[in-house]
Amino acid sequence: MDVQETAELSPADRRALFDRSGGVEDARGTAHEIIDRVREEGDSALRAYATEFDGCEIGNIEITAEAARAADEIDPELKAHIETAAENIRAFHETQLPEDWRQSFDGRELGRRFRPIERVGVYTPGGTASYPSSALMGIIPADVAGVDHIAVATPPAKTLDTTTLAAIHIAGADSVYQSGGAQAIAALAYGTETVSATEKIVGPGNRFVTAAKAEVQGDVEIDVLAGPSELVVVADETADPALVAADMIAQAEHDPDAAVVAVTDDAALATAITDAIDAQTGNRAREEIIRESFAGDASGVFLTRSLSEAVLFAEEYAPEHLSIQADDEEALLERIDSAGSVFLGPYTPVAAGDYATGTNHVLPTNGRARVTGGLSVETFLRSTTVQRLDRAALSDLRATITTLAETEGLEAHAASIDQRFEE
Ligand SMILES: NC(=O)c1ccc[n+]([C@@H]2O[C@H](COP(=O)([O-])OP(=O)(O)OC[C@H]3O[C@@H](n4cnc5c(N)ncnc54)[C@H](O)[C@@H]3O)[C@@H](O)[C@H]2O)c1
Ligand SMILES: N[C@H](CO)Cc1c[nH]c[nH+]1
Ligand SMILES: [Zn+2]
Numbered sequence: 290m291d292v293q294e295t296a297e298l299s300p301a302d303r304r305a306l307f308d309r310s311g312g313v314e315d316a317r318g319t320a321h322e323i324i325d326r327v328r329e330e331g332d333s334a335l336r337a338y339a340t341e342f343d344g345c346e347i348g349n350i351e352i353t354a355e356a357a358r359a360a361d362e363i364d365p366e367l368k369a370h371i372e373t374a375a376e377n378i379r380a381f382h383e384t385q386l387p388e389d390w391r392q393s394f395d396g397r398e399l400g401r402r403f404r405p406i407e408r409v410g411v412y413t414p415g416g417t418a419s420y421p422s423s424a425l426m427g428i429i430p431a432d433v434a435g436v437d438h439i440a441v442a443t444p445p446a447k448t449l450d451t452t453t454l455a456a457i458h459i460a461g462a463d464s465v466y467q468s469g470g471a472q473a474i475a476a477l478a479y480g481t482e483t484v485s486a487t488e489k490i491v492g493p494g495n496r497f498v499t500a501a502k503a504e505v506q507g508d509v510e511i512d513v514l515a516g517p518s519e520l521v522v523v524a525d526e527t528a529d530p531a532l533v534a535a536d537m538i539a540q541a542e543h544d545p546d547a548a549v550v551a552v553t554d555d556a557a558l559a560t561a562i563t564d565a566i567d568a569q570t571g572n573r574a575r576e577e578i579i580r581e582s583f584a585g586d587a588s589g590v591f592l593t594r595s596l597s598e599a600v601l602f603a604e605e606y607a608p609e610h611l612s613i614q615a616d617d618e619e620a621l622l623e624r625i626d627s628a629g630s631v632f633l634g635p636y637t638p639v640a641a642g643d644y645a646t647g648t649n650h651v652l653p654t655n656g657r658a659r660v661t662g663g664l665s666v667e668t669f670l671r672s673t674t675v676q677r678l679d680r681a682a683l684s685d686l687r688a689t690i691t692t693l694a695e696t697e698g699l700e701a702h703a704a705s706i707d708q709r710f711e712e
Contacts, residue, residue, distance in 0.1 A: 381647030410477030412492030421456035444469025534565035
C-alpha cells in the first residue's frame with residue numbers, strides 16, 4: 290500500500306473517495322422485484338427466497354419461542370457479556386428520553402409531547418457474519434422509547450444462530466422472524482400471513498437490505514441508510530501506527546465495500562501506518578475481505594500538508610466513525626461537525642463502541658453524517674406540539690393572524706379568529 294498526498298488527488302480521485310454508495314443503486318431493481326413478489330405471495334415468497342438466497346428450507350417463519358429458548362440455553366459466560374453490553378447500551382440510551390414540556394410565551398402556553406411509535410421492525414443482519422451486537426443496537430433504543438411492538442427479522446441459517454437469537458430476546462423483541470434481505474424488509478413493511486406490518490423499519494444490512502429500505506420508504510418510515518462500515522483516523526506524530534492500522538483493519542473486515550482511511554500531516558507516520566497495515570493484515574482471519582476493503586477507491590493512507598488540512602479532509606469525508614489519535618484531540622474535535630461517532634485518544638478503539646461502551650453503532654454512512662446522526666431513542670419517538678391560548682393571548686395576535694390570512698386569501702381562517710370576539 291502506498292501513501293497518497295492529498296494535494297495530488299485528481300477531482301476524479303476525490304469524487305471516488307467521497308462517494309461510498311456501495312452498489313445500493315444497482316440493487317434497487319432486484320429489491321423492487323423481491324418486494325413485489327412478497328406483496329403478492331406473502332409467506333410462500335419468504336420461504337422461496339430463504340431457499341434461493343440463504344440455502345435454507347424453513348418451516349415456521351416466526352421463531353420468537355426459539356429466541357427465548359436460546360437466551361436460556363446459551364453459554365452463561367457469553368450471556369453475561371451480552372447482558373453487560375445490553376446494560377451499557379440501555380444506560381446510555383435512557384439519557385436520551387426527552388420529557389414532555391409546556392411553557393408560557395407571553396401568555397401563549399406552548400409545548401411538546403413525545404410518544405413512541407407503536408410498531409417497529411428491526412432488521413438484524415446475518416448473511417456473511419453473525420451480528421448479535423446489531424440486535425442490541427436496534428432493539429434497545431426502541432424498547433427504551435417505549436415502542437409497543439418490536440418485530441425483528443434476521444436471515445435464516447441452516448443451524449439457528451442461537452447467540453443472535455439470544456441477544457434479540459435479551460434486548461426486548463416481541464416477535465422474531467427468520468427472513469433476510471429485501472424480502473424481510475418487504476414483510477416488515479407490508480406484512481404477510483405470519484408477519485404483521487410495522488410502521489418504521491430500522492437496522493443496517495447489505496446492499497439488498499439498504500436498497501429495499503429505500504424502496505419501501507414513503508409507505509413506511511425508515512431510519513438512516515446504514516451501508517458498509519467506514520472509518521477515518523486523523524493522526525499526528527504522537528499516534529501509534531500499529532494502533533491506527535489495527536482500528537482500520539477492524540472496520541475493513543466487515544465487508545469488501547468497507548471504506549477505511551488514515552489521514553496525517555506526518556510523512557513518517559503515514560509510511561509507518563502502511564507498513565503496519567501490511568504487517569497485520571496477513572494475521573487476520575478475514576484477510577481477503579480486508580485486502581478488498583483497502584483496495585477500494587474510498588480507502589487509503591493520506592498525507593496532508595498540515596494537521597488542519599487533515600481535519601478538513603475528515604470533515605469533507607463525513608465518515609461513519611472518526612477516530613482522532615493526536616496530541617490535542619479535543620481541539621481537533623472542535624473543528625469537526627460531520628461524523629456519525631467520534632472516538633478520542635489511543636484507548637478508545639472503534640471496536641469498543643461497536644460492542645459495549647453504550648453508544649449506538651448503527652450510524653450514517655456515505656456522507657449522510659452531514660445531515661443526520663445514528664440510531665437513538667428519538668428514532669422511535671414522534672413529537673406532537675400542544676397549545677392553549679386565553680382570550681387575551683388570542684387578542685394580542687388577532688391582527689397578525691387575520692392580516693396574514695387575508696393576505697393569503699384565506700378569509701375563513703380570519704373569520705375563525707374574529708368570530709371569537711363578536712359580542
Ligand atoms: N452500519 C452498521 O451498524 C452495521 C452493523 C452490522 C453490519 N453492517 C453491515 O451490514 C452488512 C451485512 O451484510 P450481510 O450480507 O452479511 O447480511 P444481510 O443480513 O444484510 O444480508 C443477507 C441477505 O441478503 C440477501 N441476499 C444475498 N445475496 C443476494 C442476492 N444476490 N440477491 C438478493 N438478495 C441477496 C439474502 O436474502 C440474505 O438473507 C455488511 O455490509 C456490514 O458491514 C453494518
Ligand atoms: N462497525 C459496525 C458498524 O459500522 C458495527 C459492528 C457490528 N459488529 C462489529 N461492528
Ligand atoms: Zn465493527
